[in-house]
Amino acid sequence: MKRIAESTVRRLSLYLSFLEGTEREGLQTISSDELAKLGGTTSAQVRKDLSLFGSFGKRGLGYSVPELSDKLREILGLGKEWHVCIIGAGKIGAALARYRGFAERGFNVTAVYDSDEAKIGKRWENLTVRPISELERDAGKQHFDIAVLATPGESTAAVVKQVVRAGIKAILNFAPVQLAVPTDVTVRNV
C-alpha cells in the first residue's frame, strides 16, 4: 500500500467530522461537492482523497453517509483498540497517562517504563512503573502497537534503541530531539 500524505489524512478526518454532523441531521447521502464546500476544498480533491482507499460512492447519487463514516473511521484507525506503552515516568508521561482523550480514541496505556531507580515500582493509576530494561522481554509477552516517548532529550537515543529492539513499529515522540530509526518504524513528533 502506498504512502498516504499527511495533508490527506488531515482532510479525511475533517470529512469524517462533517459526516458526523450530516448524520445527526438525518441525511442519508452526500456528494463530493457538498463535502468539499464544508471543508473548503474542491470536489475533485475529495474524490481523489477517497479513491486512494477504494470506491465508496455511487455515480449519480453520491456517498452513503453512514457507510462512508464507517469507512473513514476504519481508514483512520478509529474504533480499533491500540496497545500503548509510555516510556518516561516524568511529568509528560504522567500527564499522558491521565489524559482521558487518549483512552477515548482507543489508545490503551498498558505499561509504563523508566530507567530511574527512584521511579521504578511506583504505582500509577492501575499500572506499576517498570524498568526499561524489561521492555524487550515484556514485548514478547504482550504486543505494543505504539510506544510513547516522554523522556528527557539526553536519554532518548538510548531508549529508542530499546524500543526498536522490542519490535515496536510506531513511536509517538514527545522528546525535543530528532529520532533515528529503521525505515520500518514510523515516528510522529509532537
Next chain:
Amino acid sequence: MKRIAESTVRRLSLYLSFLEGTEREGLQTISSDELAKLGGTTSAQVRKDLSLFGSFGKRGLGYSVPELSDKLREILGLGKEWHVCIIGAGKIGAALARYRGFAERGFNVTAVYDSDEAKIGKRWENLTVRPISELERDAGKQHFDIAVLATPGESTAAVVKQVVRAGIKAILNFAPVQLAVPTDVTVRNV
C-alpha cells in the same frame, strides 16, 4: 513578495527554537547541515527556506546564530506588537482573552465584540464587550491587525461581512465553518 508555504513557516519557527537552544549553549555559528539534523530535514531544505528571504550565511562558515535568530524573529513577525479584537464573547472568546501565551507572542487584545444584548456592556478583564455593530466605526479610530472569530457557526457568516467591511485583513477563525472572504483577506482556521 511571493507567497510562502505554510510548511516553510512551520520549519522556520522550528529552526528558531533550535537556534535559541544553540544560543544558550554559547555557540556563535551554525551550519545548514547542523540545523537540518536538529530539525529532521536536509541541509538543502534549510538553505532553500532561508534563501526565500535573503542571504544570511557566510560561505565556508555557516550562519551567525544571534543574527539568524533575529532575522527569523523578524520574518515570523515575533517581536512585533499586533492589535487584535475578539469577536464573540462566549466561552471560546473568554478563554482566548485570558490566555497568557497570546499576549506573550505580541497579540494584544484591545477590544471584544458580540451581538448578544445580554453580553454587551459586561466587563472583561480590562475591556468592555461592545456591540458588533460598532466594529466598523471603531476600526476607523483604532487599527486592528487581526480579528479572532469565536462565534457560533450560524452567526459567523454575518460577522465575517462586518469584519471585512471594517477593513481587517487577517482573520483567525475558531468557528467550525468555512469562511468566504475577498482575496486580500487572509484566513487561518483552527
Next chain:
DNA sequence: GTTAGTTTGTGAACTTATTCACAAGCACCA
C-alpha cells in the same frame, strides 16, 4: 426503454515543493 440530469472515479495536465549538484565565497595556513 429511452432520455435527461447527476455524480463518481481516474488518467493526464498542471502546479508546488523538495532534492541534487555545483560554482562561488570565505577562512586558514604555508
Next chain:
DNA sequence: TGGTGCTTGTGAATAAGTTCACAAACTAAC
C-alpha cells in the same frame, strides 16, 4: 599569494500534490 577545505546560494531535475476534464454508472421521469 596560492592552495585546501568547508559551506552557502541557487538553477535545474525530480518528486509530490492538486486540479482538470470526461467517460461510465446511476436515478428519475416520461
